[in-house]
Amino acid sequence: MGISLDAGFLKGFVGDADIKAFAPAVDKAHKDLHNKTGAGNDFLGWVHLPSQVPDALVSELTALAKEVQGHSDAIISIGIGGSYLGIRSTLEFLGGEPKVPVYYAGHNMSSVDMNRIIGLIARKNVTVVVISKSGATTEPALAFRIVDAAMKRKYSGAELKKRVICVTDAKKGALRKIADKEGYRSYVIPDDVGGRFSILTPVGLVPLALAGVDIKAFVDGFRAGEKEYADPDLSKNVCYRYAAIRNVLYKKGKCIEMMASFYPNVQYVAEWWKQLYGESEGKGGRGIFPASTILSTDLHSMGQLMQDGMRNIFETFLMINAVDATVIVPSDPEDLDKFNCVAGKELDWVNKQAYKATAGAHYEGGVPNMCITLDKADAFHIGQLYYFFEKGVGISGYILGVNPFDQPGVEAYKTKMFALLGKK
Ligand code: PA5
Numbered sequence: 059m060g061i062s063l064d065a066g067f068l069k070g071f072v073g074d075a076d077i078k079a080f081a082p083a084v085d086k087a088h089k090d091l092h093n094k095t096g097a098g099n100d101f102l103g104w105v106h107l108p109s110q111v112p113d114a115l116v117s118e119l120t121a122l123a124k125e126v127q128g129h130s131d132a133i134i135s136i137g138i139g140g141s142y143l144g145i146r147s148t149l150e151f152l153g154g155e156p157k158v159p160v161y162y163a164g165h166n167m168s169s170v171d172m173n174r175i176i177g178l179i180a181r182k183n184v185t186v187v188v189i190s191k192s193g194a195t196t197e198p199a200l201a202f203r204i205v206d207a208a209m210k211r212k213y214s215g216a217e218l219k220k221r222v223i224c225v226t227d228a229k230k231g232a233l234r235k236i237a238d239k240e241g242y243r244s245y246v247i248p249d250d251v252g253g254r255f256s257i258l259t260p261v262g263l264v265p266l267a268l269a270g271v272d273i274k275a276f277v278d279g280f281r282a283g284e285k286e287y288a289d290p291d292l293s294k295n296v297c298y299r300y301a302a303i304r305n306v307l308y309k310k311g312k313c314i315e316m317m318a319s320f321y322p323n324v325q326y327v328a329e330w331w332k333q334l335y336g337e338s339e340g341k342g343g344r345g346i347f348p349a350s351t352i353l354s355t356d357l358h359s360m361g362q363l364m365q366d367g368m369r370n371i372f373e374t375f376l377m378i379n380a381v382d383a384t385v386i387v388p389s390d391p392e393d394l395d396k397f398n399c400v401a402g403k404e405l406d407w408v409n410k411q412a413y414k415a416t417a418g419a420h421y422e423g424g425v426p427n428m429c430i431t432l433d434k435a436d437a438f439h440i441g442q443l444y445y446f447f448e449k450g451v452g453i454s455g456y457i458l459g460v461n462p463f464d465q466p467g468v469e470a471y472k473t474k475m476f477a478l479l480g481k482k
Pocket residue numbers: 138139140141189190191192193194195198252253254255337465
C-alpha cells in the first residue's frame with residue numbers, strides 16, 4: 059500500500075454524499091487524463107511515464123553517478139521551479155549525507171548566494187548540472203552564464219566537458235544551443251511533460267543519481283503509484299478521494315489548504331507540492347491557495363491562527379509511519395518538569411501524540427483536516443507520493459474547471475522585467 063489517507067477529522071464538513079456527488083466529475087477527469095481529451099492534453103506525458111522510463115536510462119545514470127562521484131566533491135544544480143524544487147525536496151526528505159553534496163543556484167538572483175557558489179568552484183572539485191526545459195528562463199540562464207565562466211577559469215578541454223551536464227529540450231532553447239556548441243553532455247526532457255511534473259525525467263533523475271539516491275527504487279515508487287491510482291472508483295482510489303475532498307471543501311468556502319507535518323524533512327516536499335498545486339490550479343480567478351507549516355515549530359507561531367483565525371482553511375497532514383532513528387526519553391529521578399509520564403517512550407511516539415492532539419484541536423476549532431501517511435521515508439515512498447500528488451492535481455484541476463497544465467500567469471512578471479532589462 060505505501061500511502062494511506064485518513065479522513066477522520068472531516069466529519070461534519072465532508073460527508074460521503076458530498077464525495078459521491080463528485081463521482082461523475084472525477085470519472086470525466088480520469089477519462090480526460092487517460093484518453094487525452096481534456097485541456098492541456100499535450101502535457102500528459104507524466105501519466106504513463108513511470109512504466110515508460112527505460113531501465114537503460116537508470117543504468118546509464120547509475121554509471122554516470124559512479125564517474126562523477128569519483129571526481130567531484132560537490133554538485134551545483136542550476137534551475138528554478140520544476141527544475142529545482144523536486145531535487146531539493148527529495149534530497150531533504152531522504153536526509154542523511156548524500157554521496158556528493160548538492161548546492162543550488164538559478165532559483166534566485168542574490169549576489170550573496172552566487173558569490174558562495176563561485177567560491178565553491180574555486181575551492182572544490184565540482185560538477186555542474188544545469189536544468190531548464192525552455193532553456194530560456196532568466197534566473198537559471200544568468201546563473202549558468204556566471205557559473206560557466208567560473209568553470210572555464212578553472213577547467214578546460216575534456217576536463218571541462220566532463221564537469222558540465224545540461225538537461226533541456228531535445229531541439230529548442232538557448233541551453234540546447236550552448237550544450238551542442240560547447241560539447242557538454244546533455245539529457246533530454248520530453249516535450250509532453252511540463253516543468254512541475256518533470257521530477258521523474260532527467261530533470262530529477264540526473265542530479266539525484268549523482269548525489270547517490272537509489273533512483274531505481276525512486277522509479278519503482280512512481281510505478282507503484284501509476285498502478286495504485288489507475289482505478290477511477292472513488293472508494294478504492296485514495297488519490298482521487300483526496301482530489302474530491304479538496305473540491306468539496308473548496309465549495310464550502312475553505313480556500314486555503316495548509317500542508318502540515320511534524321517531520322522537518324518534509325519541508326521541501328511541501329514547497330514542491332505548493333508549486334504543483336498553486337501553478338496548476340490558481341487561474342481564472344479560481345484555485346485553493348496552498349500553504350505549509352512545519353510542526354511543532356509553527357504551532358508556536360501559526361498555531362494561534364490555525365486554531366482561532368478566519369475559518370477558510372483546511373489542513374492536510376503529511377506523516378511518516380516508521381521512522382528510522384530511535385530516541386528514548388530518559389527518566390529523571392526528580393521529575394522536576396513532570397515528564398516522567400513519557401520516560402522510556404520513543405520520542406517519535408510523543409511526536410505522533412502531538413499530531414493527534416493538533417489534528418483534534420484544529421478540528422474542534424473549525425479546521426477540517428485529513429492525513430496522508432507514508433509507511434517510510436525512503437526513495438520508493440517519495441516516488442509514490444510524487445505520483446499521488448501529480449495525479450491528484452490532474453483530477454482536482456479538471457474538477458475545478460481549469461487547465462492544470464499551463465501557467466500563463468508566470469509570464470506577466472517576465473514581460474515587465476524584460477522591458478526593464480532592455481531584453482529583446
Ligand atoms: O512548471 C513549470 O513549467 C515552471 O514552473 C517551470 O518549471 C519553471 O518556470 C522553470 O522553467 P524551465 O525549466 O523552462 O527553466
